[in-house]
Amino acid sequence: MKLGILGGTFNPLHAGHLHVAGEFARLLELDRVLLIPTRVPPHKRAQQLVPGRQRLKMCRLATEGNPLFAVSGVEIRRRGKSYTVDTLAYLRRKYPRDRLFLLMGEDMFLTLDSWRRASEIIKMAAIAAAPRGGSSVKMQAQKERLEAMGASVWLCPITFLPVSSTEIRRRVRAGESLEGLLSPDVAAYIKKKRLYEG
Numbered sequence: 581m582k583l584g585i586l587g588g589t590f591n592p593l594h595a596g597h598l599h600v601a602g603e604f605a606r607l608l609e610l611d612r613v614l615l616i617p618t619r620v621p622p623h624k625r626a627q628q629l630v631p632g633r634q635r636l637k638m639c640r641l642a643t644e645g646n647p648l649f650a651v652s653g654v655e656i657r658r659r660g661k662s663y664t665v666d667t668l669a670y671l672r673r674k675y676p677r678d679r680l681f682l683l684m685g686e687d688m689f690l691t692l693d694s695w696r697r698a699s700e701i702i703k704m705a706a707i708a709a710a711p712r713g714g715s716s717v718k719m720q721a722q723k724e725r726l727e728a729m730g731a732s733v734w735l736c737p738i739t740f741l742p743v744s745s746t747e748i749r750r751r752v753r754a755g756e757s758l759e760g761l762l763s764p765d766v767a768a769y770i771k772k773k774r775l776y777e778g
Contacts, residue, residue, distance in 0.1 A: 581611045581612065581675075581677070581678045581679070582608065582609060582610045582611050582678070582679050582681065583610065583611065583612055583613075583614060583671075583675060583678045583679065583680055583681065584601065584604055584605060584608065584610040584612070584613040584614065584681045584683050584708070585613075585614050585616065585667075585668070585671065585680060585681065585682050585683060585705065586600075586601050586604070586613055586614070586615055586616070586683045586684075587615075587616040587617075587618055587655065587662070587664065587667065588615075588616075588617065588618065589617065589618055589629055589635065589745070590615065590617045590635050590638065590639055590745075591629050591630060591635055591745050591749075592630075592635065592638045592745060592748060592762060592766055592770065592775075592776075593615065593617075593635070593638050593639045593642045593762070593766065594743050594744075594745060594748055594761055594762040594766075595741055595743055595760065595761055595762055595763075596740060596741040596742075596743040596744065597615075598642065598643070598649075599740075599741050600683075600685075600710060600738055600740065600741075601613045601615070601648075601649070601683065602648065603710070603736070603738040603739075604681070604683045604708055604710070604736055604738070605648055607708075607734075607736045607737075607738070608681055608708055608734060608736065610681060612647075612648060612649070612650055613648055613649055613650070613683070614649075614650050614651070614652055614671075615639050615643065615649060615650070615651045615652070616651075616652045616654060616655055616667060617632060617635040617636050617639055617651075617653070617655065617656055618655045618656075618662040619632050619655045619656050619657075619658055619659075619660075619661070619662045630775050630776070632653075632655075632656035633656065634769075634773065634775065635656075636651065636653050636656050637769065638766045638769055638770075639651045641763060641765040641766050641769055642762065642763040642765065642766050644765070654667055654670055654671075655667055663695075663696050663697075664682070664695060664696075664701055665695070665696055665697040665698075665700050665701050665704075668680065668682070668700075668701060668704040668705055669700075669704065671704075672704050679706065680704060680705035680706065681705060681706045681707075681708050681734075682701070682705040682706070682707050682708065683708050683709075683710075684707070684708070684709050684710075685709065685710055685712070686709060686710065686711050686712050686716075686719060688709075689707070689709035689719065689722060690718060690719070690722050692707065692722070692726065693722070693725060693726060693729070698729075699729060699730075702726060702729060702730060702731035702732075703730065706731075706732040706733070706734065707726060707731055707732065707733045707734070708733075708734040708735075708736055709723075709733070709734070709735055709736065710735075710736050710737075710738040710740075711735060711737070712740065719735055720735075723735060743761050747761075748761055748762060748776070749776040752770060752775070752776040752777060753776060753777060753778075758770075
């Protein structure tokens, strides 16, 4: 089985995330995409996030009934910061026969070789990156650099939807409509739990 792995804060998970995941699945012919909300990403402050259990719940609500998606709480359950290398080691043990594809955007891809134990990451999973606005010279150079380290790399031309978690949180605070930006179940959960209001 070909398993895509998409991690993120998902604060909250929205239509843009699901669109990108679906496009990766189509282009790479993935059987499933595993969404993994992070506990405390190394590059973000924890106080910006709603609790992990609530972000995990929103991921499950957004993907319920869609066989393409699965959701894992592996990083939410882990203590401390979330490092990709630790998550991939866990997934390698859990899915020993599957081919893993680590899915990411341009910003993360361009810094991948500086991540903790990057040389191990590229041995455990193929790397698939979506450039913003088409393939860039920087993306191609990074692809070649990672391939020289032994990585399998795909650059996937994906059109991004104009939606962001930051915009959703702003709309919640302003009392504006969330229609079309995230699943109705997630919107209802945000309202019920009064998330992002302050």
